[in-house]
Amino acid sequence: MTQAPDQQCEIAWFSALCDDDYEFLGVPDPYLQSSWEHCRNIVLRAEEGGFDNILLPSGYSLGLDTTAFAAAVATQVRRIKLLWATRMGEDWPPQLARRIATLDRILGPNAAGTGGRLNVNIISSDMPGEKIESGPRYARATEIMKIVRTLLNGEALDFQGDFFNLKLDPPRITTLSGQCPAFYFGGLSHEARECAAEACDVYLMWPDTMDKVRDNIADLKARAAKYGRTLKFGYRVHVIVRETEDEARAYADRLLSKLDDEAGKAIREKSLDAKNYGVQRQQELRGAADGDGFVEENLWTGIGRARSGCGAAIVGTPDQVLAKLRAYQAEGIEAFILSGYPHVQEADMFARYVLPHIQHGPLEI
Numbered sequence: 001m002t003q004a005p006d007q008q009c010e011i012a013w014f015s016a017l018c019d020d021d022y023e024f025l026g027v028p029d030p031y032l033q034s035s036w037e038h039c040r041n042i043v044l045r046a047e048e049g050g051f052d053n054i055l056l057p058s059g060y061s062l063g064l065d066t067t068a069f070a071a072a073v074a075t076q077v078r079r080i081k082l083l084w085a086t087r088m089g090e091d092w093p094p095q096l097a098r099r100i101a102t103l104d105r106i107l108g109p110n111a112a113g114t115g116g117r118l119n120v121n122i123i124s125s126d127m128p129g130e131k132i133e134s135g136p137r138y139a140r141a142t143e144i145m146k147i148v149r150t151l152l153n154g155e156a157l158d159f160q161g162d163f164f165n166l167k168l169d170p171p172r173i174t175t176l177s178g179q180c181p182a183f184y185f186g187g188l189s190h191e192a193r194e195c196a197a198e199a200c201d202v203y204l205m206w207p208d209t210m211d212k213v214r215d216n217i218a219d220l221k222a223r224a225a226k227y228g229r230t231l232k233f234g235y236r237v238h239v240i241v242r243e244t245e246d247e248a249r250a251y252a253d254r255l256l257s258k259l260d261d262e263a264g265k266a267i268r269e270k271s272l273d274a275k276n277y278g279v280q281r282q283q284e285l286r287g288a289a290d291g292d293g294f295v296e297e298n299l300w301t302g303i304g305r306a307r308s309g310c311g312a313a314i315v316g317t318p319d320q321v322l323a324k325l326r327a328y329q330a331e332g333i334e335a336f337i338l339s340g341y342p343h344v345q346e347a348d349m350f351a352r353y354v355l356p357h358i359q360h361g362p363l364e365i
Contacts (some may be wrong), residue, residue, distance in 0.1 A: 010234075010363035012053035012083060013046040014339035015039045017069060018062040022341050024258040025306035032342055036065035036072070042343045043073050047080040049351030052321035053363045055121060055236075055337050058085035060128050074107040074118075075250035081362055082281040083108060083184060083337070086139045093136050094168060096144065097151040104175040110362065115177030115263060117362075122185045122200060124192065132234070138191040139163070145183055145199035152180035180256065182365040184234060184335075188216075188281055196231065197223035201365050202335060204234040206311035208281065210327065217332045230361065235328055238313035239346065240301050240319045241353050248315045249292070250343055255341055256302050283341050298324050318353040326359060335363045 017039050021032040032038065046054050056073075058066040070084045087097065104116040124141035126132060133139075143161040150157050152175055157168040174183060185196050186204035194202045203220050205213060217233055225232045240255075242248040279344060293302040295312070299321050304311020314324045325336060340346025 006327065007334075008053045008359045008361050009325075009333070010056055010335040011044070011358065012081075012335065012337040013049075013051045013350075014055045014337060015042040015046070015055075015345065016339075016343050018057050018059040018065055020057075020063075021256070021265050021309065022306075024290065025255050025303070025341065036069065038052040039064060039069060040076065043077060043080070043345070045344050046347050047077050049347055050079060050355050051347070051351070052360055053081040053083050053119065053335075053337075055083045056085055057121075058123060060087065060090065060125075062175070069104075071106055072105055074103060076193070077107075078241050078299045079111065079117075081110075081119060083119045083121050085121035085123055086318060087123045088144050089127040089130075089137075090124040091166060092145075093144045093147040094151060094166070094171075095191070097148045097171060098173065100148065100181060101171070101173050101175050104181060109176055109223070115179070116175050116181065117201075118175070119182045119184060121204075122183050124185075124187065124195065133188055135290070136162075138187070138189075138195040141185075142199045144194045145185075145195075149180040149199075151181075153176055159315055182363070188238070192273040193220060193223055196220060197229065198227050200231065202232045202234045204236055205333075206281070206310045207235075207237045207299060207301075209232065209299070210331065213333070214331050232365065233332050234337060234363075235333045236310050236337040238310065238356075239338045239340050239350055240300075240313050240315045241318055241346075241349050243317065243353070245317050245320065248317065248320075252293075252300055252302055252313065252315050256305065258328050259306055261305070262346045310339075318359060321350075321354050322357055325354075 017034055019034045022061040023029055033195050045052050056066050056070050066085055070082055100120060104118040107117045110117050114244045122141060122145060146157050147164060151171050153185050154170050154174045157166055158169050159166045161346050182201040184204050185200035197220060204281045205216055211293055220231055240248050240251050242251060293300050295301050298316045299312055300315040303313050
């Protein structure tokens with residue numbers, strides 16, 4: 001059963017902790033480099049603009065440390081949720097559970113007073129400087145999510161797995177709600193999909209054509225059902241919204257107007273996820289696009305020429321952007337993580353032109 005377009009969805013923005021903010025794609029700008037001040041300002045403007053949530057990405061070779069940033073910015077926001085990204089190759093699960101509980105309590109209660117405002121973006125990563133194969137890496141992430149969920153639900157742990165053998169009493173400190181926050185997680189490989197089906201709460205997708213979005217949702221629903229579980233679905237995409245379509249397309253062209261193709265290639269290959277299935281799919285989208293970079297109506301792939309990972313943008317008028325979001329909702333998407341360049345200015349555009357016209361609020365898990 002698909003979601004009616006007038007149902008509530010979660011609208012999140014993105015803070016560029018991993019050196020990913022530009023006026024012209026591929027052209028570094030000292031004013032927009034990741035810093036405490038700049039990334040904090042993105043978060044504060046997103047809260048002021050009315051967004052429900054904000055993704056704080058993580059990359060151990062790029063930008064700022066996400067945990068330190070999240071703890072600091074949590075003291076400066078009052079309403080918005082934080083979607084804190086954490087890399088599974090960098091933590092021991094009981095310590096990760098304690099870190100999540102601590103961040104949740106620093107951030108404080110939601111408006112209803114029923115729990116906290118922290119969610120967790122799980123990244124199935126290697127240890128810095130080490131490599132393990134995709135299958136074991138995702139199997140390890142599955143075990144970590146199960147361990148952390150048990151501890152943050154305030155339960156005793158007796159876990160025997162392939163990667164961890166742990167027996168622990170319930171932790172003294174858990175989250176404000178006494179429950180594990182929602183795990184957001186993405187990946188397109190078979191192993192990633194199985195990990196999501198077995199252990200996450202919100203399955204995140206990068207931009208794709210509507211038929212692929214539909215197929216992915218159906219596939220993940222079936223996989224989750226095998227484990228007696230259900231998932232919610234999120235969509236991570238850039239956005240360019242202007243009063244007219246010509247203005248929106250002109251701004252997209254402007255973003256690429258100073259891009260050197262070799263510089264763009266270097267940016268893509270520098271990313272930690274440059275070779276995974278999702279990145280390959282973003283490359284396929286660019287290859288299937290028309291001469292202007294559009295792979296379907298209002299979905300522009302030009303972003304991916306200078307960015308690994310999420311490589312497409314919804315481009316158009318407020319009505320066109322709204323229609324595109326509602327089309328995704330009709331397929332079952334309940335959470336959107338949006339971004340644009342530069343991040344502060346595009347957040348203002350979306351908050352002005354689109355956000356007041358869509359029913360939105362924090363995702364209920």
